[in-house]
């Protein structure tokens with residue numbers, strides 16, 4: 604049995620994760636903490652893996668604490684810049700074999716959508732991303748959209764693709780979305796939605812749309828549980844659930 608603790612346990616994803624861990628035969632939920640709770644409860648409960656679904660402004664402190672106390676972490680919380688990833692890498696190097704998984708999206712379908720989009724991107728002149736989420740989401744663009752744009756930009760750079768064509772020279776600021784590594788990302792916030800993304804690819808006379816929809820937060824749970832099971836034997840920093848899936 605792997606002893607698992609959840610940070611952000613009263614939140615939408617944290618509560619769903621507690622249920623999923625409790626329903627698993629090989630995992631034991633030993634702590635469910637939220638804002639204001641004492642992290643020392645994690646060591647008292649002998650947690651081996653922490654799952655963090657909190658907020659971008661607190662996640663780095665949580666991870667620093669976990670690494671320092673010999674606890675692996677599986678992280679869904681957004682807000683990971685290159686600078687934050689570098690900080691984690693050096694904290695992990697100084698640790699005794701701790702592992703951290705940062706997964707921009709735990710849904711298996713979303714991981715596949717990101718991989719398919721990166722594969723397709725060098726074959727098209729234009730690529731844009733539309734991400735659509737519930738209006739309680741605090742960050743924009745989504746972590747998934749930012750990671751997708753990075754993967755697409757890397758694939759296009761490797762292939763020597765030209766930048767997206769775009770004749771826009773006048774209009775209202777923001778109309779062309781956020782620029783993430785040269786890829787326009789458009790964010791929709793709409794009551795009724797959970798988490799959705801469409802990657803639009805275009806070339807002369809044709810378009811390709813790659814869309815993924817999470818209609819319920821249960822869609823993330825298979826990936827969270829996979830991450831918990833794998834991180835115990837994976838020291839260092841892993842970015843992206845695809846590294847724990849056989850996609851060859």
Ligand SMILES: NC(=O)C1=CN([C@@H]2O[C@H](COP(=O)(O)OP(=O)(O)OC[C@H]3O[C@@H](n4cnc5c(N)ncnc54)[C@H](O)[C@@H]3O)[C@@H](O)[C@H]2O)C=CC1
Pocket residue numbers: 610611612613614615616617636637638639656657658659661678679680681682706707708709710746823
């Ligand atoms: N990687 C993925 O597949 C997914 C990632 N997310 C991300 O996960 C994060 C949480 O999302 P939701 O559950 O929708 O948000 P939420 O707002 O429903 O839950 C966040 C919870 O964290 C708690 N919290 C805040 N500070 C804390 C602290 N210092 N220690 C412990 N708990 C603390 C809050 O009280 C709240 O209960 C967001 O960054 C979101 O973008 C959400 C869905 C899927």
Ligand SMILES: O=C(O)C1=N[C@H](C(=O)O)C[C@H](O)C1
Pocket residue numbers: 681707708709736740741744745746747748797798799
């Ligand atoms: O806040 C959410 O809901 C989600 N956040 C993650 C993101 O920002 O990509 C993952 C998923 O899109 C749901």
